[in-house]
Amino acid sequence: MKHAFLATSAFATLLALSATGASASGSHSEAIGKPGVAAKATRTVEVDMTDSMRFTPADITVKKGETVRFVVKNSGKLKHELVLGTAQELKSHYAAMMKNPEMEHAEPNMVTLAPGKTGEVVWQFTKAGKVDFGCLQPGHYDAGMKGVVNVAQAGQ
Structure with missing residues (x-):
């Protein structure tokens, strides 16, 4: 019975990821852009993650079309992660991580x-607007470990 529940839960997670534009095969929502090519990165942004459940910086501005290399450091004693996505994708993925x-x-x-x-x-970053990011380790996102990338129109 327990195994059937786990299999059903895993299937439900895959369905939720598919509904948000993500999948187990590695695709994601085009709303946030696309994987960049390191050789084409126009700048590097250093991001620090700490056990105070914060990113530094937590507010980053980029230009539409820009390819950014985020160098992410975990300065804490706990496992942390940085995940880019829409608010809906992050919340859905966080719920799956909690389970x-x-x-x-x-x-x-x-x-x-x-x-x-x-x-x-x-x-x-292929579209102007807002791209969220967060740490989806259980308890971290709820504790405020989140941030935003503001994507400005090119030329602004």
Whole structure:
């Protein structure tokens, strides 16, 4: 019975990801842009993650069309991650993480880091607007570990 529940839960998670534009195969919502090519990054933004459940900086401004290399450092003693997405995608993924806290995932729009480690996300922002980011480790997002990338029209 327990195995049937887990299988049903995993299937429901995949359906939820599909509904938000994500999938187990690694695609994601075009609303936030697309994976960038490191050689085409126009700048690097360093982001620090801490056990105070904060990103520094938590408010980043980029231009539409810009490819940014985010160098992300986990300065804490807990596992943290930076996941880019729409608010709806992040909330859906966070709900899945709360139910399956040991769930492992690796997508181009995220980096999960052990304490003291550094990683990167290279992303091209293809649409003006707002792209959210957060740490979806259980309890972290609710504690305020989130931020926003403001994507300005080119030329602004």
